[in-house]
Amino acid sequence: MRTALYRRAVSQAYLDSCRENGVELTCTRTELEMAIALELESPHVREHGVSTGTEIACAMLGDMVQASVLTDKPQLTTLGHIIMGEFCQPHTRTTSATTLH
Numbered sequence: 001m002r003t004a005l006y007r008r009a010v011s012q013a014y015l016d017s018c019r020e021n022g023v024e025l026t027c028t029r030t031e032l033e034m035a036i037a038l039e040l041e042s043p044h045v046r047e048h049g050v051s052t053g054t055e056i057a058c059a060m061l062g063d064m065v066q067a068s069v070l071t072d073k074p075q076l077t078t079l080g081h082i083i084m085g086e087f088c089q090p091h092t093r094t095t096s097a098t099t100l101h
Contacts, residue, residue: 002062003041007041011032013073032088040083041061
């Protein structure tokens with residue numbers, strides 16, 4: 001349950017960040033959540049087993065969002081931005097309002 005909560009928070013925070021920065025994702029939040037589960041979480045579960053792998057994946061996702069995720073709008077940490085930026089690069093398009101730094 002915690003892993004699903006963090007997965008939802010990470011995906012929503014990344015979508016919000018993209019929207020705020022003029023970056024268009026070519027996937028929905030549900031598709032993004034599924035991709036996170038399959039491509040970021042699954043390798044840990046395959047390598048370490050269900051119990052330990054799930055704990056590792058949950059810790060990783062927890063490190064990707066601000067600690068206030070249960071009380072405030074989810075926001076990515078610096079680590080979260082780096083991981084999601086790399087992870088989602090094939091699914092992004094810039095818009096005319098995009099500011100590149």
